[in-house]
Amino acid sequence: MVTESIFYREVGKESSVFEHAFKNKIPLLLKGPTGSGKSRFVEFMAERLNLRLITVNCHEETSATDLIGRFLIKGTETVWMDGPLTMAVKEGYLLYLDEIAEARPDIIVAIHSLTDHRRELFIDKLGQSFKATPNFMLIASFNPGYQRGFKELKPSTRQRFATISFNYPKPEVEAEIITNETGIHANDAEKLVKIAQKIRNLKELGLTETASTRLLVNAATLMHSGLPKRLSLRIAIVEPLSDEPDVVEALSDLCNLYF
8 A cells, every 4th residue: 555645635525536537538627726735636646646747837938838848959959859748748647737827828729639539739840749648637727816807717718627626624624734734733723724714804904815724834834843933923924925014014913813
């Protein structure tokens, strides 16, 4: 029996959904707020299925060429270098496009024929098409609440994927995750979760992002390593959430109520 080294606390039937999507060669879309466990889930499933994972962190400069590949000059020769998408298609890897809505539109065009029955990648620069090997799977994620109306996936694209929704776990589950990830005392983990719940409900502060499970884990890690608790909260939760002095002060005061 293989022991899984990546900790992931399942909250629904997402593992079963992933396995069935993989078996039936259906691309998978994970949607949910930043730091809610999407990337950790993909890493966990790659380990569980014993498959190699390639992760591409998409941003506004990520182009189809970055994914597919390009010609490079080596000495006196021009050679083709596969990008992560081409490599995954040929070798049968999981390809995870993290925050796909951040990437340029030509990325969607590049993966179009890989998200339907064809499972095929056409490389214009080579004039060749490559059928995806059986173990290839395309996984993408996006945050539907980020800059709503500006960086959303088109419905026609979303309908090519089976989709799993992620959100922040229930308080007792989130505390369990923090404890398992960091070794922090359960009582402190519960306090961190209470802080996060308060921040998530503070609509009047106008935060672009809220306190994610990832931020709580970072704070707990620092606390467990011996950094003073209030300092850990400030640098791992408060400062990442805002640059506005008034907001930083308000968040600090909130954190200090619990520690």
